[in-house]
Amino acid sequence: MTQVIAPTPDADDAWFWKGVAEDRLLLQRCAECRLLRHPPSPMCSGCNALAWETLPASGRATVYSWVVSRHPTRPDADPRIVVLLDLEEGVRFVSNLVDCPLEDVRFGLPVELVFVDYDGVRLPQFRPARS
Ligand SMILES: [Zn+2]
Structure with missing residues (x-):
């Protein structure tokens, strides 16, 4: 968990x-x-x-870089894809990539903003762009 x-x-x-x-x-x-x-x-x-x-922010961005975060001693249910994004507005932003199989992550991947609640904590996250 x-x-x-x-x-x-x-x-x-x-x-x-x-x-x-x-x-x-x-x-x-x-x-x-x-x-x-x-x-x-x-x-x-x-x-x-x-x-x-x-x-x-528009919520549109592209993946500049990423790492896969795994718990060191207790495997996560799903490894977390931590991304460094280039927001359309011209600044970089660190977030998580959600709704994306690890094999689909690539440099320059267009992504879009979504807000996700984790145990009552609302966080800005990104998923592959659908439009
Ligand atoms: Zn100034």
Whole structure:
């Protein structure tokens, strides 16, 4: 049985998890120079501005890389495919690939966002694109 550790939002990312609770994947964008950044941070790395806004991600991405995560001592029911994605908006995002046989994973695979509940914890996940 896979144990899910609930995220513990703080002042820097509570807005992100609020978006996830509403089935929205929000990205942080500098209010001055418009640079997107992820993971969330309090200051823009491009211009050092502190003001920021959110941009809803389209949910479209491609697989940049992946690893297969298996429990070291207790086999999981299903190994987890952890993916590093290129979001359409131009930032990278770490997530899990679901509804995808391991043999179908490849570099550049088009994927789409889905929200999945694991033991009461809602997480943004990705599956192979259907459209
Ligand atoms: Zn900036």
